Amino acid sequence: MAGKGVFEEIIDGDVYKYYADGEWKKSASGKSVPIINPTTRKTQYKVQACTQEEVNKVMEAAKAAQKSWARTPLWKRAELLHKAAAILKDHRASIAECLVKEIAKPAKDAVTEVVRSGDLVSYTAEEGVRILGEGKFLVSDSFPGNERTKYCLSSKIPLGVVLAIPPFNYPVNLAVSKIAPALIAGNSLVLKPPTQGAVSALHMIYCFHLAGFPKGLISCVTGKGSEIGDFLTMHPGVNCISFTGGDTGIAISKKAGMIPLQMELGGKDACIVLEDADLDLTAANIVKGGFSYSGQRCTAVKVVLVMESVADALVDKVKAKVAKLTVGSPEEDCDITPVVTESSANFIEGLVMDAKEKGATFCQEYRREGNLIWPLLLDHVRPDMRIAWEEPFGPVLPVMRINSVEEGIHHCNASNFGLQGCVFTRDINKALMISDAMETGTVQINSAPARGPDHFPFQGLKDSGIGSQGITNSINMMTKIKSTVINLPSPSYTMG
Numbered sequence: 001m002a003g004k005g006v007f008e009e010i011i012d013g014d015v016y017k018y019y020a021d022g023e024w025k026k027s028a029s030g031k032s033v034p035i036i037n038p039t040t041r042k043t044q045y046k047v048q049a050c051t052q053e054e055v056n057k058v059m060e061a062a063k064a065a066q067k068s069w070a071r072t073p074l075w076k077r078a079e080l081l082h083k084a085a086a087i088l089k090d091h092r093a094s095i096a097e098c099l100v101k102e103i104a105k106p107a108k109d110a111v112t113e114v115v116r117s118g119d120l121v122s123y124t125a126e127e128g129v130r131i132l133g134e135g136k137f138l139v140s141d142s143f144p145g146n147e148r149t150k151y152c153l154s155s156k157i158p159l160g161v162v163l164a165i166p167p168f169n170y171p172v173n174l175a176v177s178k179i180a181p182a183l184i185a186g187n188s189l190v191l192k193p194p195t196q197g198a199v200s201a202l203h204m205i206y207c208f209h210l211a212g213f214p215k216g217l218i219s220c221v222t223g224k225g226s227e228i229g230d231f232l233t234m235h236p237g238v239n240c241i242s243f244t245g246g247d248t249g250i251a252i253s254k255k256a257g258m259i260p261l262q263m264e265l266g267g268k269d270a271c272i273v274l275e276d277a278d279l280d281l282t283a284a285n286i287v288k289g290g291f292s293y294s295g296q297r298c299t300a301v302k303v304v305l306v307m308e309s310v311a312d313a314l315v316d317k318v319k320a321k322v323a324k325l326t327v328g329s330p331e332e333d334c335d336i337t338p339v340v341t342e343s344s345a346n347f348i349e350g351l352v353m354d355a356k357e358k359g360a361t362f363c364q365e366y367r368r369e370g371n372l373i374w375p376l377l378l379d380h381v382r383p384d385m386r387i388a389w390e391e392p393f394g395p396v397l398p399v400m401r402i403n404s405v406e407e408g409i410h411h412c413n414a415s416n417f418g419l420q421g422c423v424f425t426r427d428i429n430k431a432l433m434i435s436d437a438m439e440t441g442t443v444q445i446n447s448a449p450a451r452g453p454d455h456f457p458f459q460g461l462k463d464s465g466i467g468s469q470g471i472t473n474s475i476n477m478m479t480k481i482k483s484t485v486i487n488l489p490s491p492s493y494t495m496g
């Protein structure tokens with residue numbers, strides 16, 4: 001159970017401790033931050049509100065620990081990561097319980113997130129020993145004017161201290177997707193978990209603590225992003241920021257210093273449906289893509305662009321599937337559960353009311369109780385409605401009818417986001433042409449957008465991000481290239 005048994009060390013009274021220098025600590029601030037259960041709307045947990053001085057100490061410890069970690073053999077780093085992955089999976093039930101209470105993730109999905117995270121950590125360890133075990137050997141005579149007098153040996157070396165800031169919707173998986181590549185590459189890691197999701201993240205960090213990583217190598221500082229976020233992201237001790245979240249990432253990228261940034265931000269993933277699409281397959285993917293975890297996925301289908309000739313048929317099929325979605329509590333593993341905060345629910349309601357005023361067709365009656373919003377499909381959405389462009393991050397899905405493929409592509413590309421998109425058609429040639437034309441980091445053909453499997457490259461264009469995630473890309477991103485050049489007194493050519 002959360003904060004019980006093996007996890008007792010991480011709680012003091014009713015406030016969870018933060019993790020620094022290999023120890024679980026109370027903040028000198030004497031203040032705590034409440035975590036509101038989205039279902040009950042009551043305080044579920046409390047975490048420490050860390051101070052700037054505590055952040056300074058964490059950064060110093062991270063810098064010192066990184067120096068000796070970088071000297072730890074790669075296979076030993078991998079061994080510890082495998083150990084952490086196994087411990088994480090062993091404690092899946094306790095961590096999943098926190099995800100259910102903090103972010104109202106449906107019970108089964110919560111377990112899946114933890115297991116997926118353990119697999120991600122193990123895969124990263126394996127990938128790391130392969131790609132970091134190789135470097136490059138170059139010779140000078142391939143460049144005009146040079147004899148073979150220089151040998152260049154280049155390899156990947158760590159960046160130093162990596163700051164990881166994940167969002168609320170995958171507080172464990174999107175944390176380990178930063179932690180594991182940072183560590184295997186020889187970096188130290190400071191985690192600032194999302195407030196909603198912080199307790200799940202602290203339990204996950206405890207699994208790394210149990211695995212026996214050196215003191216100071218991994219830290220977890222808690223507190224509101226709005227209060228300690230700027231201090232962390234502008235801290236001179238940080239050598240890389242890996243951030244996943246909303247527009248906050250755009251502000252961070254303007255304030256951060258000259259350090260590598262990995263930004264995975266919002267999306268407005270479009271689903272383009274052609275006349276020849278398999279409408280049953282399409283409807284199933286729209287419902288799964290649009291409504292799983294109540295639409296609170298960056299990769300959720302966020303607008304359907306369907307050819308007018310098949311729109312009625314598709315909308316009927318989607319409506320029938322939406323009617324079967326269960327609505328209620330995450331403990332009961334319902335499909336649709338309360339959205340993360342009251343302000344999020346209010347924002348979603350604002351988009352729905354705007355669409356109502358402007359004449360969208362409501363396929364279901366709009367219904368809300370507290371943070372729980374019943375799934376809603378809005379048909380005949382037009383470009384003058386906010387929902388055509390904005391990301392609801394909730395169980396509300398707009399359908400726009402189009403008269404040509406070009407119209408669909410135009411709408412998709414007019415968005416300031418460019419995360420993923422998908423296209424449904426039986427014509428692979430058309431699908432490829434549309435994929436090439438869509439200004440998004442990934443296009444799925446005949447399936448809903450998805451980040452996983454976690455070793456696939458995952459990236460956003462425009463306001464959806466900088467750089468690319470996915471296990472291999474993240475390891476590479478958290479390293480820099482170091483070269484050593486051997487200069488020979490005279491040219492040396494290898495003989496056959």
Ligand SMILES: NC(=O)C1=CN([C@@H]2O[C@H](COP(=O)(O)OP(=O)(O)OC[C@H]3O[C@@H](n4cnc5c(N)ncnc54)[C@H](OP(=O)(O)O)[C@@H]3O)[C@@H](O)[C@H]2O)C=CC1
Binds near residue numbers: 195226264297460
């Ligand atoms: N492209 C991708 O891979 C993904 C993108 N997202 C996007 O994330 C958004 C939803 O997640 P949400 O958690 O609400 O996003 P936010 O941007 O609100 O928060 C993300 C993280 O940033 C922290 N934070 C807040 N303010 C600052 C600051 N000034 N400096 C540093 N950190 C800060 C938050 O902490 P705190 O909670 O304490 O405020 C949280 O840990 C959506 O837009 C979604 O599309 C989500 C998942 C994946």
Ligand SMILES: O=C(O)[C@H](O)COP(=O)(O)O
Binds near residue numbers: 297298450
């Ligand atoms: O936040 C998100 O939406 C996740 O990155 C999505 O991951 P998934 O598409 O694999 O569920």
